[in-house]
Amino acid sequence: MALSRSGLPQLVAQGPTVAAATSPEKWETDIQAFEKKIIGGTSKPGSVLFIGSSSIRKWDLPKWFPDHQSINHGFGGSEISDSLYFFDRAVTSVKPSLILLYAGDNDIGKGKTAEIVHQDFRKFVKLVREKLPPQTTVAFIAIKPSIKRWNLREEIVKANSLIAKDCEADATLEYVDVWTPMLGDDGTPTPDLFVKDGLHLSDKGYQIWTDAVMKLMPQAASVK
Numbered sequence: 001m002a003l004s005r006s007g008l009p010q011l012v013a014q015g016p017t018v019a020a021a022t023s024p025e026k027w028e029t030d031i032q033a034f035e036k037k038i039i040g041g042t043s044k045p046g047s048v049l050f051i052g053s054s055s056i057r058k059w060d061l062p063k064w065f066p067d068h069q070s071i072n073h074g075f076g077g078s079e080i081s082d083s084l085y086f087f088d089r090a091v092t093s094v095k096p097s098l099i100l101l102y103a104g105d106n107d108i109g110k111g112k113t114a115e116i117v118h119q120d121f122r123k124f125v126k127l128v129r130e131k132l133p134p135q136t137t138v139a140f141i142a143i144k145p146s147i148k149r150w151n152l153r154e155e156i157v158k159a160n161s162l163i164a165k166d167c168e169a170d171a172t173l174e175y176v177d178v179w180t181p182m183l184g185d186d187g188t189p190t191p192d193l194f195v196k197d198g199l200h201l202s203d204k205g206y207q208i209w210t211d212a213v214m215k216l217m218p219q220a221a222s223v224k
Contacts, residue, residue: 024085030075031086038093043071048217049096052103053078055144055209058200064210068217071096079107080120084127092131099128100176100213102141104159109149114158117143121163125173139174139216140167141209145182145189147198176212 037043047069050056056074073090075082080103083090091099101124104117121140128138140163143156160179167175182205184190193205201209 024082027075027078027082027086031089034073034090035093037071043094044069045095046097047071047094048098048100049073049091049094050100050102051083051090052080052101052141053106055105055201056100056102059206059209064206065214065217074102077106079103079110079112080117080124081107084120084123087124087127088131091127095132096136098216099136099138100141100216101138104143104156104163105146105149108143108152108155108159114155114162117159118162118166122166125166135172137172137174137216139176139213141176141213142179144201144205145179147189147191147194149199150189174216176216178209178212181208181212 034043048065049071050059050061051073053074054076056072057076059072059074061070061072071094073094080101083101083103101121104121107117107120108114125138128136142160142164145153145156149156157179160175164175164177167173182189182193193202193208194200195202
């Protein structure tokens with residue numbers, strides 16, 4: 001059952017500009033860093049896994065979730081396809097109790113359609129079903145409404161809506177709505193939720209995300 005599937009306004013905007021595809025191998029250094037944490041015991045099997053792009057990487061999990069054992073496998077600039085490519089090394093290897101995925105932002109920013117983002121999400125879920133226990137929950141954190149990418153809002157809303165429908169139909173999937181609470185009374189992104197670049201989150205932005213995600217955290221093992 002999803003946390004929220006409302007508040008996805010029908011907006012009109014310019015479409016994304018198609019960019020050249022990049023090789024996922026560019027993230028090899030990041031993946032090796034994850035593996036070192038696993039080997040060193042910092043990333044413990046059975047923890048809550050946060051995976052995805054820079055909004056995950058910049059999330060100070062010990063600060064925001066001090067009572068839960070979590071793993072941060074965010075690699076800045078990544079797309080869902082990158083998490084697919086490194087799935088065994090970044091996901092399967094830690095046998096997570098709960099997976100929180102934030103990706104799709106860069107995908108659409110680089111020209112992928114909402115349909116491609118949706119299909120990549122389904123591929124991610126398929127790998128979870130194949131490689132992890134059947135009860136493993138995947139929570140998709142909605143693609144955020146940022147100032148920098150506000151011109152892409154129509155495609156973002158469409159991708160969020162497609163994924164939210166999948167989550168509504170599957171008890172092991174969750175849709176975490178951060179789109180709605182990040183909009184101001186005028187229906188545009190609230191400026192103080194972002195740092196100067198208008199894309200990445202300020203502490204106020206992460207407070208909204210933490211509040212939304214905390215509803216799922218009791219499923220995870222607390223830090224003793």
